Amino acid sequence: MQGQGDSAAHIQAPGRVTDVRRRNLALVLARIGPDAPASRADIAVATGLTKAAVSSLVTDLLATGLVEEIGVTRAGGRGRPGVGLALDPRRGAVGAEVNVDYLAAGIVDLHGQLRVHEVAEAANRDRAPDEVLAELSELVARCSARATDAGMTLLGGGLAVPGLVDPGRGTVLTAPNLVWHGADLSAALTGLAQPTPFGVVLSNEADSASLAELWYGCGASLGSYLFVSGEVGVGGGLVLAAELFSGPGGHAGEVGHVVVEPGGRRCSCGGRGCLETVAGQEAILAAAGITGGGSTTAERMSVLRSALTAGDARALAAVAHAGHCLGIAVVSSARLVDLSAVVLGGHFATLAAWLRPALLSSLDDFAPGLIAPGRAVFSELGATAALRGAAGSVLRRALAAPYELLD
Structure with missing residues (x-):
């Protein structure tokens, strides 16, 4: 005779026994996190599966190497201690x-x-x-x-x-x-x-960086947001209800090619006046008067930060203009898909101290109240996102x- 939890699982996932077991493996695994250990009894209560079913499924999960046993737990200090289960950091x-x-x-x-x-x-x-x-x-x-x-x-x-x-x-x-x-x-x-x-x-x-913010960064608390990444180019991603939205062709979120200066400079995409032409690394460096001279982009960005710290007027103006145009692109994108938060990564995060005032002013000027200052946040993942x-x-x-x- 099946337990109640097993019957419920069959109702939710009709099909072969193998299909049901596969679904239940994922169901159990979803209750095992990286930090606080969960016991087999905890998982049985949370999933509605019988303790025997959970024990059998955990045996398979241990065999995958995704899960490890990490000692004993005693919920609330009562009852028999259970062996703790957690995701294995060796995978x-x-x-x-x-x-x-x-x-x-x-x-x-x-x-x-x-x-x-x-x-x-x-x-x-x-x-x-x-x-x-x-x-x-x-x-x-x-x-x-x-x-x-x-x-x-x-x-x-x-x-x-x-x-x-x-x-x-x-x-x-x-x-x-x-x-x-x-x-x-x-x-x-x-x-x-x-x-x-x-x-x-x-x-x-x-x-990928958008998803990193959702899983490992500040995106989890926002749920839905526009992610804008600043490198030599400017990339973007849309996260809606904690899911990446890439569009029918997989190309949604190309905020770097939103037009912010009609009649502006020609962009690498073939268009004109894109955000990338004023807020990409090369564009900001050129506007700040910081030329190549055999230096790498990283070295020139370091020179830019030093100039900003020293209060160089040309460098400050270049970053402020980039922040202003970034606000235009963010507002245009947010209006279209009904967003109220933005996460900025790459060099935008590195330049946050100087970029933020112009960005917030632009957001307030073009769409008052749409994106509150506390929901325009800068990534802490750096170049690893x-x-x-x-x-x-x-x-x-x-x-x-x-x-x-x-x-």
């Missing part, structure tokens, strides 16, 4: 990023911690994709080796790039700032990391389908 995923002027790789564990992180400066604009991915593979290999030495097992990986992508085909449709168009990375993705259960998935850099999100997507796939580690 993780690779996160990697290609950007215009750097490559980055890292390992994120099931607790959301960035365990390993490496960044290498690289002038990637107009380089062949295979050449860039070969260099990135070396970075990933070093990070993976360090994770293995620390006793970690990798479940998969994610690669974030600053462009429009087709994840299913592993193709970069267009990445104007890299000058990549129709770049097939499918073979390179396969070789990017060691063989793993969930493989390596391609994603848009800003979309995109690779954290890329790795986090794989980890969540594993948590949603733990049975794939048993088949």
Whole structure:
């Protein structure tokens, strides 16, 4: 005779016994977090499954390596102590990023911690994709080796790039700032990391960073928000009701190409007057009078921050203008999709002290009350947001389908 919890599970997920068990594995796993341990009894109460069913499911979850037993718990100090269950931080995923002027790789564990992180400066604009991915593979290999030495097992990986992508085909449709168009990375993705259960998935850099804010940053408290990432280009992502909204073609959130100065400078996308032409790193540096001279973008951004700290009028004006135009783009986007919060990352977060006044003034001028000052927030994830999100997507796939580690 089945317990009541088992019957309920069958009603919710009709089908073969195997299908029901798979659903219940994910149901139980969802009750096991990275921090406070849960006992089998706790999970039975929370899910409505019988204790026997939960014990059987936990046995399978322990076999996947996603869960570990961490001692005993005693809820409220009464009854028999139960063995605590938590997500195992020895399981993780690779996160990697290609950007215009750097490559980055890292390992994120099931607790959301960035365990390993490496960044290498690289002038990637107009380089062949295979050449860039070969260099990135070396970075990933070093990070993976360090994770293995620390006793970690990798479940998969994610690669974030600053462009429009087709994840299913592993193709970069267009990445104007890299000058990549129709770049097939499918073979390179396969070789990017060691063989793993969930493989390596391609994603848009800003979309991945948007999700990182939701999972590991300030986005969890906002629920719905526009994410704007400042790099050489300007990317964006839409999170609605705690879900990434990428649109029918997967290209929603391209706030960097919202027109803020009609008749303005020509953009890398082919348009004119886009936000990127006034608020991207190169645009701000040029407006501040900080030229290349053989220096890297990171070095010139450091010069910009020093100039701002010293009160240089030209640097202050360049950042203020960028903040003003950023406000225009944010308001235009927020009006269209009914948003009341924005998260700013990349160099916008780095320049927050100087950018914030102009941004808030612009928001108030163009849409009073739409986005309150407390809901225009700056990321604390720094330059790691995109690779954290890329790795986090794989980890969540594993948590949603733990049975794939048993088949």
